[in-house]
Amino acid sequence: MKRKPNVAVVGATGVVGTTFLKVLEERNFPFENLYLMASSRSAGKEVKFKGKTYIVEELTEHSFDKPIDIALFSAGGGTSAKFAPIAAAHGVTVVDNSSQWRMEKDVPLVVPEVNPQDISWNKGIIANPNCSTIQAMVALKPLQDKYGIKRVVYSTYQAVSGSGMKGIHDLKNGLAGDDSHLQAYAHPIAGNCLPHIDVFLDNGYTKEEMKMINETHKILGDDDIKVTATTVRVPVFDSHSESINVELEKPFALSDIVELFRNSPGIVVQDDVEHNVYPLARDAAGTDEVYIGRIRRDFSVDNGINIWVVADNIRKGAATNAVQIAEQLLESLPD
Numbered sequence: 001m002k003r004k005p006n007v008a009v010v011g012a013t014g015v016v017g018t019t020f021l022k023v024l025e026e027r028n029f030p031f032e033n034l035y036l037m038a039s040s041r042s043a044g045k046e047v048k049f050k051g052k053t054y055i056v057e058e059l060t061e062h063s064f065d066k067p068i069d070i071a072l073f074s075a076g077g078g079t080s081a082k083f084a085p086i087a088a089a090h091g092v093t094v095v096d097n098s099s100q101w102r103m104e105k106d107v108p109l110v111v112p113e114v115n116p117q118d119i120s121w122n123k124g125i126i127a128n129p130n131c132s133t134i135q136a137m138v139a140l141k142p143l144q145d146k147y148g149i150k151r152v153v154y155s156t157y158q159a160v161s162g163s164g165m166k167g168i169h170d171l172k173n174g175l176a177g178d179d180s181h182l183q184a185y186a187h188p189i190a191g192n193c194l195p196h197i198d199v200f201l202d203n204g205y206t207k208e209e210m211k212m213i214n215e216t217h218k219i220l221g222d223d224d225i226k227v228t229a230t231t232v233r234v235p236v237f238d239s240h241s242e243s244i245n246v247e248l249e250k251p252f253a254l255s256d257i258v259e260l261f262r263n264s265p266g267i268v269v270q271d272d273v274e275h276n277v278y279p280l281a282r283d284a285a286g287t288d289e290v291y292i293g294r295i296r297r298d299f300s301v302d303n304g305i306n307i308w309v310v311a312d313n314i315r316k317g318a319a320t321n322a323v324q325i326a327e328q329l330l331e332s333l334p335d
């Protein structure tokens with residue numbers, strides 16, 4: 001590392017933003033100056049970080065006039081659409097957690113365990129993938145490398161923290177018996193499963209489902225993989241759970257796949273059904289690993305497997321993944 005960067009966190013008061021700070025602190029991310037930015041609603045708010053008090057500033061067109069090297073954005077697509085290019089034009093490298101830039105040709109979409117090499121061709125904006133996609137990629141990459149992937153079927157069970165403070169509000173109030181002022185969802189989430197994440201598109205899929213499909217192609221670098229998805233919001237506060245059905249190109253021994261997962265970066269295998277051991281959302285919460293269990297052959301096709309994949313959607317699915325990208329950027333900081 002050449003020198004310590006000046007770092008900005010945009011959306012510092014949100015669910016992902018506050019976790020950016022937690023993860024930066026835990027991983028002892030080096031920095032010279034730290035700037036916390038949010039909307040005018042939060043301007044002046046005090047935030048403690050590493051024993052020091054920082055004042056949240058309003059994000060404006062002039063926020064990047066000061067020297068900033070790396071900006072971690074999680075303030076919604078509209079904010080990223082407007083401000084990430086302004087930051088990039090000032091020489092800032094933006095790691096953006098919104099969906100705004102993910103499918104742009106000249107924006108790398110990166111999961112550090114999967115395609116770290118793509119970071120090098122960024123032109124000022126690097127996109128952090130969708131939370132559900134990130135954990136799926138960590139699981140699928142070793143399978144792709146060893147066996148090739150023909151087809152993937154995702155069924156997700158996603159936590160309300162993925163909808164930010166509003167989602168947490170709806171579940172908390174719903175559990176307390178009050179569904180009268182829903183902020184995030186079209187229906188009560190307490191005691192429910194909502195097959196509706198993000199908006200519905202003309203093709204009948206939700207935008208979340210299409211994100212998983214399109215981002216899988218981009219990150220694995222193979223548009224020929226057939227992918228479909230059903231994404232569901234469930235009354236869980238933290239961690240997304242996913243059933244992933246994969247049809248591989250080549251035959252396999254199940255024990256080799258378990259071994260492959262055990263030896264792959266970022267993965268913890270939890271698969272001992274005799275003792276009721278399999279990944280659980282509550283256990284994954286607060287951690288950075290991707291947990292895989294229920295590893296079993298899909299007897300209905302040639303070379304098929306089913307896996308159950310769980311990860312903390314705010315940490316590995318958002319903040320930790322972005323900070324891992326930022327850690328790699330440290331190596332290429334100009335003097």
Ligand code: A2P
Nearest residue numbers: 011012013014015038039041042059075164165
């Ligand atoms: P604020 O707290 O001032 O509204 P979440 O989705 O978890 O609720 O968090 C959204 C984050 O994005 C918050 O930090 C929020 O700030 C920030 N944000 C939302 N809209 C804007 C905006 N127009 N400009 C800057 N930050 C924004």
